[in-house]
Amino acid sequence: MNKTALEACNLSWGPNGREVILHETSFKVGAGRILGVVGANGAGKSTLLRLLYRYYRPRTGQVLVDGEDIHAMGAKAAAQRIAAVLQEQPTDFALNVREIVALGRTPHRSGLSGYGARDAEIVTSALSKLDLCGFADRSFGTLSGGERQRVMVARALAQEPQILILDEPTNHLDIRHQLEVLTLIRGLGLTIITSLHDLNLANTYTDDVLVLSKGHSLAFGPPETVLSEELITRAFHVNARIERLEPSGENHFTYHL
Numbered sequence: 001m002n003k004t005a006l007e008a009c010n011l012s013w014g015p016n017g018r019e020v021i022l023h024e025t026s027f028k029v030g031a032g033r034i035l036g037v038v039g040a041n042g043a044g045k046s047t048l049l050r051l052l053y054r055y056y057r058p059r060t061g062q063v064l065v066d067g068e069d070i071h072a073m074g075a076k077a078a079a080q081r082i083a084a085v086l087q088e089q090p091t092d093f094a095l096n097v098r099e100i101v102a103l104g105r106t107p108h109r110s111g112l113s114g115y116g117a118r119d120a121e122i123v124t125s126a127l128s129k130l131d132l133c134g135f136a137d138r139s140f141g142t143l144s145g146g147e148r149q150r151v152m153v154a155r156a157l158a159q160e161p162q163i164l165i166l167d168e169p170t171n172h173l174d175i176r177h178q179l180e181v182l183t184l185i186r187g188l189g190l191t192i193i194t195s196l197h198d199l200n201l202a203n204t205y206t207d208d209v210l211v212l213s214k215g216h217s218l219a220f221g222p223p224e225t226v227l228s229e230e231l232i233t234r235a236f237h238v239n240a241r242i243e244r245l246e247p248s249g250e251n252h253f254t255y256h257l
């Protein structure tokens with residue numbers, strides 16, 4: 001296995017004074033690998049991701065990035081290592097697309113240092129990777145849901161993180177843009193942790209999956225090993241069937257009640 005980029009050790013969380021929502025969960029993500037977090041509505045996927053991008057402080061356990069506890073480092077140091085693309089989008093609708101993407105450079109500024117030529121280059125490169133150069137001067141509020149989602153991925157890339165966390169990155173995207181965004185993030189060489197509802201996409205685009213059910217980790221490992229008909233049935237309360245597609249030999253999942 002590649003060097004461990006992120007390790008979750010006995011991680012759990014619940015609101016103060018209330019019951020635990022995410023029970024103790026441990027896993028490792030190798031550098032450059034893609035982990036898909038899957039599970040039914042309310043299984044705890046977003047809660048886990050919030051712990052990983054340092055929005056929640058764990059009730060127990062730690063999140064280690066390159067062996068360092070992200071809750072023991074400052075917010076800025078953590079933001080230089082981890083970027084997140086969330087389902088909630090910014091409300092600064094008046095900013096244009098280039099300005100929103102440029103916000104990704106914030107953790108790299110120090111003191112009074114301004115926005116320099118290198119920052120501009122990184123922003124332009126992120127816009128171009130997401131096919132957004134034609135939108136650079138449009139105000140964010142005038143974009144479609146899918147275009148906004150691509151802007152948020154570009155902002156995260158401008159942050160130059162080691163680890164990219166995405167909460168349902170294919171939401172709002174048409175099927176072509178779903179495939180494009182997942183192909184793009186796969187080609188970035190970053191360590192990626194993403195929640196995904198579509199098990200066929202998780203099967204094709206991830207190296208490992210973590211299956212959550214009611215706040216518990218049910219299984220972790222390569223999708224072709226972990227995503228069995230029994231496990232999908234248990235985690236999603238549906239009857240699942242796996243067919244093998246020819247000539248690719250890939251698994252294809254179908255479900256019924």
Ligand SMILES: Nc1ncnc2c1ncn2[C@@H]1O[C@H](COP(=O)(O)OP(=O)(O)OP(=O)(O)O)[C@@H](O)[C@H]1O
Pocket residue numbers: 015021039040041042043044045046047048
């Ligand atoms: N701050 C909170 N206070 C109380 N309950 C919460 C809080 N955050 C999440 N929950 C509850 O914890 C459970 C897990 O929520 P979470 O958003 O992590 O699920 P999810 O797997 O991301 O679901 P979905 O697929 O619907 O987005 C849900 O029942 C949710 O209502």
